[in-house]
Amino acid sequence: MPTIEELVPSEVSRFLTEQHIDLDKSMAVAFSGGSDSLALLLALSSLLPPSKIVPLYVNHGLRRPEELQQELSLNRENCERLGLVLTVLTLEKGSVAKASSTRGSGIEEAARLLRYANLEDACTSLGCTYLATAHNADDQMETILKRVFQGSSIASLEGIVSVRSGFSSPTVIVRPTLTLTHVQLQQYVVALGYHWSEDSTNHQMCYERNAIRKHLTPVILSLYPQAYKGVQRLTTRAKDVSALLEDLTSEAVRKVVFSEHAGMFLDDFLALERSIRDNVLFRMFDHVAQGLDTRVSYAKVQQVRSALEASTASGRWSITSGNTVAYLTGGWFSLQTRAVPFSFCFPIDILEDQDKVELGFGSEFSILPTSEDPLLLRIEKGQLVNPVLRSPLEGDRIELEGKTVLLSKLFSEWKIPSDLQPQVPVLEDVTGIVAVFARFLGGKDRLCNRYKTPLAGRTTNIYSVSKRNESSET
Numbered sequence: 001m002p003t004i005e006e007l008v009p010s011e012v013s014r015f016l017t018e019q020h021i022d023l024d025k026s027m028a029v030a031f032s033g034g035s036d037s038l039a040l041l042l043a044l045s046s047l048l049p050p051s052k053i054v055p056l057y058v059n060h061g062l063r064r065p066e067e068l069q070q071e072l073s074l075n076r077e078n079c080e081r082l083g084l085v086l087t088v089l090t091l092e093k094g095s096v097a098k099a100s101s102t103r104g105s106g107i108e109e110a111a112r113l114l115r116y117a118n119l120e121d122a123c124t125s126l127g128c129t130y131l132a133t134a135h136n137a138d139d140q141m142e143t144i145l146k147r148v149f150q151g152s153s154i155a156s157l158e159g160i161v162s163v164r165s166g167f168s169s170p171t172v173i174v175r176p177t178l179t180l181t182h183v184q185l186q187q188y189v190v191a192l193g194y195h196w197s198e199d200s201t202n203h204q205m206c207y208e209r210n211a212i213r214k215h216l217t218p219v220i221l222s223l224y225p226q227a228y229k230g231v232q233r234l235t236t237r238a239k240d241v242s243a244l245l246e247d248l249t250s251e252a253v254r255k256v257v258f259s260e261h262a263g264m265f266l267d268d269f270l271a272l273e274r275s276i277r278d279n280v281l282f283r284m285f286d287h288v289a290q291g292l293d294t295r296v297s298y299a300k301v302q303q304v305r306s307a308l309e310a311s312t313a314s315g316r317w318s319i320t321s322g323n324t325v326a327y328l329t330g331g332w333f334s335l336q337t338r339a340v341p342f343s344f345c346f347p348i349d350i351l352e353d354q355d356k357v358e359l360g361f362g363s364e365f366s367i368l369p370t371s372e373d374p375l376l377l378r379i380e381k382g383q384l385v386n387p388v389l390r391s392p393l394e395g396d397r398i399e400l401e402g403k404t405v406l407l408s409k410l411f412s413e414w415k416i417p418s419d420l421q422p423q424v425p426v427l428e429d430v431t432g433i434v435a436v437f438a439r440f441l442g443g444k445d446r447l448c449n450r451y452k453t454p455l456a457g458r459t460t461n462i463y464s465v466s467k468r469n470e471s472s473e474t
Contacts, residue, residue: 029044
């Protein structure tokens, strides 16, 4: 049985051989400095000359400066021990929060997309053919668990693929440690006498993956010790099914007319195998969303699919969903883009140097030190993590007492006209939506349940949204 010092490089070497990786080409390594990426860097350094390895570190702007500097110092030291030079890629301040708001996704997904975009840009500029990431067997299990409980497609159970083309470039993304566990990678780093950086956000349970890793994975492994191998078999089988569905979808979309819009006859859609109807709709949504930094949600696709399956050729309807409008008329179904009438998004920390910020349409947002108005929302100072104020998005939900409610439902209950609803500010941080401010439009200001804690004796921020030049703090 090989030692851990032998196992990790051996698995990485096997991967490089089986995937026909050209070792004469340069390989960038997404190096966060954590135990997984450090293990990957160590293994590659035992197999490739330093001139072929380019470690890249991405600063997302989500960490405290002192913690970031400590991490960078250790990361540079580890790279220097291996004869490597660390390249740091710094994202624009507030870009992660803005991307999260624009796409209607969480902070984790937004950070991931921006991270890959910057890593791929760096690969192109530095002449790296490959980008190696340290995804491992635990990451794969967490991905599969998320997709199972989210009701994702069969094809998505392929999970994290070991080799794929870049998201926005010719870069080839490779995952050489996908069959190794997080524990094995940590043991390897310890055995070689290295120390890794520990990201404080890895312990914050507001991040979904952290919660799965701490609360769910240990229970599964205690019941099913062979779970890693089981997940590996499942992803292999799902890959085969995914390839079949992809072939069927490619054949089916020949019935779709792609131009500025995307359209097809209702009868052709209803003639499709039910197993590929979602795939065809996703292809159509992706086409009309080109150039728009928006996420195509499963719920959006299902809404349109259900409407189509309940329709006849004489039916006539339209469904507005985010930046797209779906039409059915004369037996012809089409998807088109529409202009968004109102949008704003900015990080709260821009208020450090000014008292208030104009949101547009004659409204403004401010953080007050004191107020006699008992209806204004109060949150303990420093409690929010990377907060942003943005316009509402389709599907936004807020957690209230004992239930989670769609913002669109609240707007309807408050009788806010649909043309004014995009003006309602939404406060969000890494945990999700924190508050909604609709009082200035005749609705209510509501604070999510998890931030409703006793504030007596604590320093608080008081949040106010009002019509410009009004004397009232509403």
